Amino acid sequence: MSQELTKELAQKLLGIKGEARGVAFKTDREYVLRKKGEEYLKKVEKELERLGYPIKYEEIKSMDFYPIGLRILSLLVIKEVLNLNDDAIKEMGLVATKSSLIIKILAKYFLSLQRVFSIESPKIWKKHYTIGEIEPVELNEEKKYAILRLKDFKVHKIMCSYLGGYFCGVAQLITKTSKIEFKETKCPFLGDEYHEFLLTWK
């Protein structure tokens, strides 16, 4: 059941404390352009304008910081304009890793799964968001799974799907697998203290 996008909601979202890197808006833009083209991007921008938060994706600076509420609003508007389901949002997260400038910059450290999981993943998070924290819980390369926790990041439910996909995307860059899935085993919106993602691959 989709949430109705209203100025009130937008305003409420913009009230969330914390910032996100502009690169997230850039990856959103890339997704819309590749999926639907320029026309839909304009529709998205127009909807954001309607909601009182006009964004020109072109002018977004990848390395600058923007309100995390605006980042959530961008996702919600794209979901609505492009009529996306949760799976598509996951895909958005996954694809975002492939066009993210930050990932490209950090990729030089993607020397092993273990390193990325243990060392780089918290850094990657910090490079993207000013709130929340990644905690690597378990990595089993033999059984091909990993467990990550995201703490202090209860912003909007849509981010659960998006981030799950995003984690899969990062994992894909170090596991040489095309089939990687995640399951959010714990979620603050379900009463848990943190998000916990189980990543599995073949």
Next chain:
Amino acid sequence: MKANTHTIEEERKKIEYLLEDLTSLENYTKDLFNFFPIPICVVSSIGIILEANPSLEKITGYQIEELIGKGIEELFKIEDIDNLTKEIFEKELVKGKEVTLLTKEKKEIPVSVYARLRKTEQGEAIGYFLGFFDLTEIKKFQEQLQEKINELERLREKEIILRMEESAKSADIEKRVKEFEDTRKALMNILEDAEEARKKAEEERNQTLAIINNFVDGILVFDKNRKLSLINPQAENFFSVKGEDIIGRSISELGTFPTLKPLLNLVGEEIKGVFRKELSIKETLILEVTTIPMIREGERIGSLVILHDITREKMIERMKSEFVSIAAHQLRTPLSAIKWTLKMILDGDLGEVPKEQREFLEKTYQSNERIINLINDLLNVSRIEEGRYLYKPILTDFIPILDSLIDSYKEEIKKKNLKLKLKKPQKLPKVKVDVEKISLAIQNLLENAIRYNKESGEIEINLKEKGKEIEFSIRDTGIGIPKDQQNRVFTKFFRGYNAIKMETEGSGLGLFITKNIIEAHGGKIWFESEEGKGTTFYFTLPIVQKT
């Protein structure tokens, strides 16, 4: 506080500049990366594609999202990528290595790879840049080029072959030229020989012409179309004509020349075969005409007419005949007187003749008879030759003449113990003959059959009607006529050598006279003979009236 505020503002601005620069740099890098027309990717140290440009997207058929995160080995053949990776990490730089790119559709594309190892500031390898150049077109071009080269090679080979063939042809041509030269030389030699032969032939021709022109006999040459092609001066004299007036004319045209007419009447339009035929052109010119067909390679190419002037011979012959006639007449009168005187003595009209004398007288009588007979023969011949041997024909029955003659020779036949067979029809048409002359002819034949027959031999006489003629034949079983002498049988004074050997007496005039008698009656005479076995003489006489 104000200073702090100023400082924060300055720092914020600096950050803003940095962010703008970063964004510009990001865009620049992105634009540059996307601009590259050659496929480029960034590969992590563990072989995962971290970045790919649209050109790679295009060449592989994968979308960029599909490419990023994909193991680089999925884009290449395993052996290629293993060697390539090893080489990149070892050499840090790889240029133009040819490998095969695998597309999403499993299509193989030849590419030339360029790779550079990426390192951290600390020198740690963190992956590599990989770019490759599509060799498809180049390969295709190379293949086409190779094909062209092959084609050129084939053409070159063909050209070489052609040149070799041409060379061979040239050699062949040279050979042929030499052959032609040899042939030319041979032809020149032949021509020289031919010229020599021509000169020789001309000389021979001139010689032949000189011979012909100076030949004592007259010569006329007719070509195959029976047109006169040559006449020698002697013939011109004979006929009082000039060669230039008559050469090239046909027989019929020549007939318009009065002097030539007798000759043309003799030889006819077809220039029939004539052998030593007498031709009286005028009183003072008698020619003996012989025609000879000229045959070359089985084809008649013309006729040669030889005219031998026998005027003088004929005159001498006539004079001889006249002499013989006069002498014979002069001799016959006293010999007749002697004959009758001896006859009277032997018959006892003048008294009895003692036996010893009788024998001598009888021998004398027989000798006288032989001389008379000889003189008669000579007279007959003389008359024949003088053309005075005119017969007195009467229409008569031939059989009684024959019977009478046979009857008169019965004693002689019996004496030699010959067996006579006579085959004759009951009746025969009458013939118009001079009985005396025809009797002489039969007599000559019968005498020869008796005289030259062997003892107890046979004589067979056959008389029959055959068409418009009666045919007489007389066969004996005598000595025969030698083959090499048969052509002279009807000539004057001829006697076969076997006849002379057997019978010393004989004038050799009998068959000459017989032949003239038969032919004077319009008949024909001939014979068949085999030496040692016998001879058969035949003659025919034309039937005038049938009974």
